[in-house]
Amino acid sequence: MTAEQLLTADLPTVGESRSEQSGMVEIIRSSFAMVEPRADELGRHFYATLFRIAPETRDLFPVNMEVQRSRLLRALVHVVQMVDQPDDLVPFLEQLGRDHRKFGVLAQHYDAVGAALLGAIGLHAGAAWTHEVQKAWTDAYGIVSGAMVTAALAERGPASWLGRVLEHKRVGWDLAMITVQASEPIPYRAGQYLSVETPQRPRLWRYLSPANAPRADGVLEFHVRAVDGGWVSRAIVAHSRVGDTWRIGPPMGRMHVEPGSGRDLLMVTGGTGMAPIKALLEDLAGRPETPHTQVFVGGRSWDDLYDFPSLRKLSYSNTWLDVIPVVEKDEGGTGAERGTLADVVTRYGAWADHDVLVCGSPAMIRSTVSRMLVAGTPLDHIRYDPFTMD
Numbered sequence: 001m002t003a004e005q006l007l008t009a010d011l012p013t014v015g016e017s018r019s020e021q022s023g024m025v026e027i028i029r030s031s032f033a034m035v036e037p038r039a040d041e042l043g044r045h046f047y048a049t050l051f052r053i054a055p056e057t058r059d060l061f062p063v064n065m066e067v068q069r070s071r072l073l074r075a076l077v078h079v080v081q082m083v084d085q086p087d088d089l090v091p092f093l094e095q096l097g098r099d100h101r102k103f104g105v106l107a108q109h110y111d112a113v114g115a116a117l118l119g120a121i122g123l124h125a126g127a128a129w130t131h132e133v134q135k136a137w138t139d140a141y142g143i144v145s146g147a148m149v150t151a152a153l154a155e156r157g158p159a160s161w162l163g164r165v166l167e168h169k170r171v172g173w174d175l176a177m178i179t180v181q182a183s184e185p186i187p188y189r190a191g192q193y194l195s196v197e198t199p200q201r202p203r204l205w206r207y208l209s210p211a212n213a214p215r216a217d218g219v220l221e222f223h224v225r226a227v228d229g230g231w232v233s234r235a236i237v238a239h240s241r242v243g244d245t246w247r248i249g250p251p252m253g254r255m256h257v258e259p260g261s262g263r264d265l266l267m268v269t270g271g272t273g274m275a276p277i278k279a280l281l282e283d284l285a286g287r288p289e290t291p292h293t294q295v296f297v298g299g300r301s302w303d304d305l306y307d308f309p310s311l312r313k314l315s316y317s318n319t320w321l322d323v324i325p326v327v328e329k330d331e332g333g334t335g336a337e338r339g340t341l342a343d344v345v346t347r348y349g350a351w352a353d354h355d356v357l358v359c360g361s362p363a364m365i366r367s368t369v370s371r372m373l374v375a376g377t378p379l380d381h382i383r384y385d386p387f388t389m390d
């Protein structure tokens with residue numbers, strides 16, 4: 001089923017047009033803006049209602065809801081506001097629905113979540129919760145949950161896999177490379193990401209991108225950077241041990257390279273965004289025909305380019321690959337280009353005849369993509385995983 005068919009099928013009124021969907025999204029955005037200042041209260045009400053009407057869902061969430069309180073709600077509101085962009089949204093929702101099976105989410109829970117969401121927003125919107133506003137939220141939630149449930153019910157593969165930590169290598173005070181042996185090969189494509197749950201932080205799942213292309217022996221390598229105040233990343237970097245058992249969720253994301261687009265490739269990466277780029281390069285190296293690939297790998301200082309030597313080594317043995325380091329700080333003698341990734345990449349022009357992949361922090365993705373669009377790169381040539389909630 002295509003995105004278009006799925007949306008049309010799920011729309012309550014057959015024949016509603018994209019512009020009617022845009023109207024629905026406008027109503028949702030403006031009504032949410034009204035209640036947003038009281039997001040904490042709204043969150044408490046949402047979860048209290050959910051756990052009252054469907055008490056069995058409490059066990060799906062982390063024990064300490066103070067840490068997590070706004071995650072699902074924030075995600076829900078973010079996603080519901082995007083129903084007028086089905087081409088991007090629907091494939092993501094299908095992956096998300098399959099992914100939600102790892103929590104133990106069942107089809108009937110979607111009705112309870114919808115009721116709790118609409119109840120919380122309705123209560124806080126007061127008189128502004130008109131029939132029209134309620135209809136907009138109901139329709140949009142129906143589209144979103146319909147796409148997730150349909151995909152989840154159709155999936156026959158496992159809801160999650162087990163993995164055993166084989167190696168934990170600290171490569172800096174805040175960074176570790178972790179090798180995990182999965183119980184069986186996980187069917188991801190190079191460039192996609194997986195979610196993991198570790199014994200140190202039960203029920204706190206986080207997305208990580210394998211740094212290797214899929215292997216027949218099921219081994220995965222992850223690069224994890226501890227973020228300030230981060231619950232899971234700090235625990236993985238500081239406390240993961242060889243022999244730990246991880247749970248791993250189904251693959252997500254659209255950062256793969258389709259064979260045969262005919263265009264050369266540009267990859268722009270910073271931080272642990274280097275991991276999926278390495279996986280993609282490894283995958284490309286195994287193909288009979290490989291497009292010329294230009295990689296820019298950037299950071300604030302040379303130390304941030306923690307895996308640059310292995311990328312450079314790959315470029316020495318593959319003539320189709322060219323890797324350029326980029327650093328923001330003036331550090332003479334490194335041979336790196338100077339500036340932000342957005343500065344340096346656009347200095348080279350519009351890259352209009354390239355397929356472009358951007359991997360890294362949400363801030364880096366935002367600035368690079370927006371500068372490239374201004375420089376003239378066509379939007380439909382650029383790929384990144386846009387649905388980050390942090």
Ligand SMILES: Cc1cc2nc3c(=O)[nH]c(=O)nc-3n(C[C@H](O)[C@H](O)[C@H](O)COP(=O)(O)OP(=O)(O)OC[C@H]3O[C@@H](n4cnc5c(N)ncnc54)[C@H](O)[C@@H]3O)c2cc1C
Pocket residue numbers: 193206207208209210223224225226227228229230231232233234253272273275361385387388389390
């Ligand atoms: C598609 C995708 C792929 C990812 N791949 C990787 C990967 O390969 N390796 C990896 O280390 N991480 C990766 N991440 C980020 C990872 O999933 C977590 O968000 C991150 O590790 C923080 O989790 P935490 O529990 O430690 O922080 P939380 O406890 O969730 O958050 C603590 C604080 O840190 C902030 N924060 C959260 N994430 C980040 C971030 N990325 N940078 C800066 N501040 C942040 C939060 O806003 C909050 O203030 C990926 C994220 C996405 C969406």
Ligand code: HEM
Pocket residue numbers: 057060061062068071072073075076079096100103105106109110111113141144145148205206389390
């Ligand atoms: C339209 C419906 C839904 C959408 C769009 C949605 C979206 C999301 C997203 C994006 C996350 C990950 C947040 C992150 O890690 O950054 C998440 C987490 C989660 N969702 Fe959903 N979800 C939906 C329905 C449900 C339902 C029906 C349940 C079952 C009660 C559920 C239970 C959870 C749980 C347990 C988590 C992990 C804990 C947390 O992060 O809060 N979700 N959801």
